[in-house]
Amino acid sequence: MLVDCHSHLWSYPGHLSDEFVAEANARSRGHALDLDIPPEKHWQAMQGVDKVIVFGLRAFHSGLYVPNEFIAGYVAAHPGKVIGFGAVDPTTDPIDETLEDIVRLGLRGVKLGPIYQNIHPTDPRMLRVYAFCQSHKLPIMIHQGTTFVRTGPLKYALPILLEDVAVEFPELRMVIAHLGHPWIAETLVLIRKHPHLYSDISALHYRPWQFYNALITAKEYGVLDKILFGSDFPFTTPEASIDGLRNINHIAEGTNLPRLTSDEIERLIYSPTLACLGLEDA
Numbered sequence: 001m002l003v004d005c006h007s008h009l010w011s012y013p014g015h016l017s018d019e020f021v022a023e024a025n026a027r028s029r030g031h032a033l034d035l036d037i038p039p040e041k042h043w044q045a046m047q048g049v050d051k052v053i054v055f056g057l058r059a060f061h062s063g064l065y066v067p068n069e070f071i072a073g074y075v076a077a078h079p080g081k082v083i084g085f086g087a088v089d090p091t092t093d094p095i096d097e098t099l100e101d102i103v104r105l106g107l108r109g110v111k112l113g114p115i116y117q118n119i120h121p122t123d124p125r126m127l128r129v130y131a132f133c134q135s136h137k138l139p140i141m142i143h144q145g146t147t148f149v150r151t152g153p154l155k156y157a158l159p160i161l162l163e164d165v166a167v168e169f170p171e172l173r174m175v176i177a178h179l180g181h182p183w184i185a186e187t188l189v190l191i192r193k194h195p196h197l198y199s200d201i202s203a204l205h206y207r208p209w210q211f212y213n214a215l216i217t218a219k220e221y222g223v224l225d226k227i228l229f230g231s232d233f234p235f236t237t238p239e240a241s242i243d244g245l246r247n248i249n250h251i252a253e254g255t256n257l258p259r260l261t262s263d264e265i266e267r268l269i270y271s272p273t274l275a276c277l278g279l280e281d282a
């Protein structure tokens, strides 16, 4: 089964600030981004996958305000294929109420982004979110890595900061988005140690040297099976992400550099995402 574990849905204008969109475009590698993603556009882009996890983000510090109802409405229209995650901004949202809402709306996980939300990953408000998610079996997709947003504090973005969380909440299933780039080695040693920590390969293939090194390092640490397939749509697509994976050895052509086998590549594309996240019934 092909599962895209990382995709976004939001309206612009409406859910994103002008500053966020301007900064995204300024760092978009030379092409204008279309960041208005209404449900029809997301649905169209996901024709090639069997299941997709979709979320917005709530981060008032960075100008992201996607209502959980918006995600839930889309999921309700495509219940067999689309799995929705809710979002909570622990700095501004009423935490317990928002988390209860996420459950009531039938959303199956929670998206967090400390760098966007301007909060340390072990802030007491974050601990309340982890505790709720662990007890309600809600997996967390956490953006623990860098961003283009100028006001996002990098000091909150280091993957290693999640070690204390994994120790305190050992049953909490958590995906560190984008291999925690550029701190990929930190992410790999974390997911190697902690049984319920995973990562995803979304939004990495367009930096081919980093992508190649990341996955060869993951292979050497023996953690390829803890890396889930995802695109980060609308920043890229599932098709481009699959092409990027299947082309990964291109960089090693004519050299003795190590390679991924085609079996390893296909296992990354068809990663057992739902089983890893305890979402087999979704």
Ligand SMILES: [Zn+2]
Binding pocket: 006, 008, 177, 232
């Ligand atoms: Zn993303």
